[in-house]
Amino acid sequence: MSYAKAGLAGLVGLVGASIAAAPASAQNVVGMGTAQQGATVQYGTAIAKVVSERSGIQMRTQALSSTNQYAPRVNAGELEFGISNMIEANFALKGTGLFEGRPNRNLRMAFTMFPLPITFMVANKSGIKSVEQYAGARAPVGWNAQKLGDYIFRGFFANQQAKYESVRGVPVTAMPRMWDLFGQGELDLIFGVLNGATTKELAIKVGGARYISVDDSPAAIERMQPFLPGSYVTNDKNLENGEMVKNIAFDFVVFTNASVSEDTVYKVVKAAYEGRQDLKSYSGDWLPKFVDKTELDYHPGAIKFYKEVGLWVPKK
Numbered sequence: 001m002s003y004a005k006a007g008l009a010g011l012v013g014l015v016g017a018s019i020a021a022a023p024a025s026a027q028n029v030v031g032m033g034t035a036q037q038g039a040t041v042q043y044g045t046a047i048a049k050v051v052s053e054r055s056g057i058q059m060r061t062q063a064l065s066s067t068n069q070y071a072p073r074v075n076a077g078e079l080e081f082g083i084s085n086m087i088e089a090n091f092a093l094k095g096t097g098l099f100e101g102r103p104n105r106n107l108r109m110a111f112t113m114f115p116l117p118i119t120f121m122v123a124n125k126s127g128i129k130s131v132e133q134y135a136g137a138r139a140p141v142g143w144n145a146q147k148l149g150d151y152i153f154r155g156f157f158a159n160q161q162a163k164y165e166s167v168r169g170v171p172v173t174a175m176p177r178m179w180d181l182f183g184q185g186e187l188d189l190i191f192g193v194l195n196g197a198t199t200k201e202l203a204i205k206v207g208g209a210r211y212i213s214v215d216d217s218p219a220a221i222e223r224m225q226p227f228l229p230g231s232y233v234t235n236d237k238n239l240e241n242g243e244m245v246k247n248i249a250f251d252f253v254v255f256t257n258a259s260v261s262e263d264t265v266y267k268v269v270k271a272a273y274e275g276r277q278d279l280k281s282y283s284g285d286w287l288p289k290f291v292d293k294t295e296l297d298y299h300p301g302a303i304k305f306y307k308e309v310g311l312w313v314p315k316k
Helices: 007-012 039-054 067-075 086-094 148-159 175-183 197-205 218-224 262-274 300-308
Strands: 029-034 058-063 081-085 107-123 138-142 168-172 189-193 209-212 232-237 244-257
Touching: 029 039, 029 067, 039 058, 039 081, 039 244, 039 262, 067 081, 067 086, 067 107, 067 244, 081 086, 081 107, 086 107, 086 148, 086 244, 107 197, 107 232, 107 262, 107 300, 138 148, 138 175, 138 189, 148 189, 148 218, 148 244, 168 175, 175 189, 175 197, 189 197, 218 232, 244 262, 262 300
Parallel strands: 029 058, 029 081, 138 168
Antiparallel strands: 081 244, 107 189, 107 209, 107 244, 232 244
């Protein structure tokens, strides 16, 4: 299954949802915390289907208002699994950023999915072609309903060695409002998903747009980490013209609780690995990574499986 429509909805789904459900408690039934809309629920639903078909365990998705709601439930043992982006998973573990003062130390990694590349773009008619021109550019600020947008912008400006405070701020509540205002010609600088349907539509609507390549030097990536922990840079092809664009990226991850049985996590990870062709990225270009560098320790059940298939590299 390929989720070509996830695109920009994946960004919205980083914060997602409003429906709550009780944790699964029946034998051989586990819950997967997701947002209600966007990539997290789409990928979570796909994972639940693969796990239920291949493991002898029934996995049921449980939608909550945001990662802020279901990560603490996984941490408390009220849910067995959760899916989010790596940024929020890191914040949740450490009690920083979006989880300031609320560490979730019982979270463990089950597996890593794939990256979501975030591209920054400016309308051609804005005339913005250099970092120096970001000062005074109309850019979204506020983010009352979706604070992750603020962190993404600050990570971008840190990468570019520029100041977010230098823009001419236009208040937005969340990402959909940002895209609406850009399409109406009221914003100069926004972000989206390269090659995403909505991104393409917006570029046409404003009479053309330029995608900004970020700095992929080690120093620039390090500058992003306080705002976007676990982020990195990918080099992706603009399918419209064949040009390569360097984008900020971060992975989707599936986490669990340290107290979930080794056997359960082993079976879930094994099922996902064996069904990985059904878990491709929204563009269909990436398969799950499963093992990757992360601040979260991997669960013993996951490590057991990765050792069996030769994916586990012990920490030095």
